[in-house]
Amino acid sequence: MYKLTVEEINKAVNAGAVAGDKNTVIMGVATDSRDVLEGNLFVAIEGERYDGHDFIKQAVDLGAKAVMVSKDVHPDRDVAVIKVKDTVKALGDLAKYVRSRFHKPVIAVTGSVGKTSTVNMIGMALSTDHKVLLPEKNHNNHIGLPKTLLNLDDSYDYAVLEMGMNDFGEIAYLSSIAKPDIAVITQIGLSHIGKLGSKQNILKAKMEIIQGMDKEKGILVMNGDDGLLKGVKDFLSLRCVYYGTEEGNDYTAYNIQKYRNGGSGYNIKLNNREYEVRLNVPGYHMVYNSLAAITVANELEVPVASAVEGIGRFMPKSQRTEIVRTATGLMINDTYNASPESMEAALSVLGDLADGRRKVVVLGDMLEMGSYSEDAHRQVGVSCVEHGANLLILMGEQARFISEGAIKAGMNAGNIYLCDNHDRLRDLLTLPVKTDDAVWLKVREE
Template structure:
């Protein structure tokens, strides 16, 4: 991957300083044009970072990277081939240090987003709104960890006025490291859910982990919080930040959505704000109050950065979801809501609400797979999703995976008849699963497909479309 700005030359000596390492071999004046973390790509003129993971060690691929044209390798142990190298204590941290130093060359305003649910949607909305006035760079896909975020920063161009970064985590300390790289001017926390509770133990600890987004912020920077979440409403960061709140239920928030109505795949609402002009008739091409809340956070960021009413409305309607995140697909006379990228209890319940809103005429079918990383709370939280499925009145519940059988139990306990429930234990055989599901689908039906990423239920979605 080439650096976004080719005008700012980075030679080996400077690269070593930016990475916090020591250069061995090579001409210190040699220019490096980008970074690589995958030796299978064209590494010509780039710096190869030998990243170590749970199941791989980038040091094993340095020779391949050199053969692919890498000019230098950033390592934590001496390479076994002839290539200039920069020795560091930790190559992941070195990549972050490089990104932070690279970003310091620009006067870009940074907006950072995290949260248990909705951070990718919010990021997309922010980018759509800000792009109506400014050249805006953003996290692509789900590159929101200690590798993806630095790579996003390193692709920043000199004429990018704004940078929108998504920050993900699975444990304490991870967002703190990302925030210190990004140094956000505006940070947003969308909500606190149960995702990763297996590692963190409680929603309170999840909230603390999300609040680490403030660790790289300067005093006076802006923190936007969802006031409908009590843990966020009462959060007091250590830094002296300007805290503003958005929400739907809490009347005290600074940006509030009112008069929400949904029709034909669109949602209309009004903005009441203490910080900007009120705006009537805002419209998004999604349904579900959770999407309104995500849009509301983006509207707040937009108004704070000088986007006017016309820009806000234009940006909202130009929004496009990331693949496999509540994608609406018309196929073979029925509708699929493909929401297979990931799943937690909150996003599952929200997706069931979307299914209920969209399926006005035909049947409502929910294909729900396992939710991972819920630890001791897994059974209880799967059952709550089942209760929600029963509450919205679905016509057929199909669970996929053994953990998801608790969804079926929760649905039946909440009143969904046993004969309306089908269980598929083996999620690995997508063709067999699709064969079981197809006979339940009729013309005009709407089918929600959602599960944790590990299940790859988009395979079933694709087969149903054939």
């Protein structure tokens, strides 16, 4: 993080009052008192379950040199106190100020699926010869994104950010803070359709990412195989660049292959030269994520060979298509948030890796589907059968609809197990499941 004085922070957030030494130098920002390091600013955020104001003493004891608050507080020790109306807004304002000091490219990624993998693949593509700031954990909201930006300083060459949303206006706010030079939209799917009502509205919400961009210099990178995204360029003055596997894209993958070790690969021709891209991760969807990364790297004039080399080292984070092999079987741990698109992608991966083993699919509910929920879950059941699933273990309120879809598509009801809690689920994973099965686990943790 840039070194900032309390006075600089005061001006950046338009604080109402400051107590203590305004010349105190701050090194780092924390919003969780357990994460405070010596010299940090502790921002007290009032949440649904906890109020950061209750943990100011702990933050100061751990070395916080200043606290940002929205309530009257009186720390026991001599620390600066920055009083604001809204600490969450002030956190965003401070991040916006830090971003204004960073004069190198910032890339932001949104979309219904593939955001985190794409962010990390872009990071790998750029990091062969450069230092890249990436989000920690799943920092993609109105608190997490500002926290990521606050780690910026001039030692970094690029920053790659993730932007998530639940409703209209949220990505617009994040874009106003991050002011991306390049924005990436991975795909428009059904996530959040329960709240937004239609895929057209989801597109509208995702397109808010351009609101903080320079309309003359900014670049919007999109999946050109997505029908909704393909027509966006006709309505924008912003430069639009498309990637995909179909003809007509600016960046096109061809000769796509699946490797027996679980990886995949393809060829791409850029700058009058052909490159072979080899991925250590399975799945057709990963081809798209890596294409987005190559597109961004090439637009930033990073050598394609370096980008391809970096992408080849990419491995997914825990709980995101993590493959665990045993002596005779395998388990695909993919317990992160589910959507119809991510379900379809993971079923394809299971089919690629099963290699003759019995395919066991363990599924939980997809959330935020609204009135689309029953049909969406039935379609997942159909997809399970189409991808050759032999056994289904289902948990959740919507499990019966997955079962209905699978039975309608031809699966024997005797090969479908329903449960309503994790204890029963664990029993089922040890009884009907065999040691040489290929198991795909897509159930949210307790």
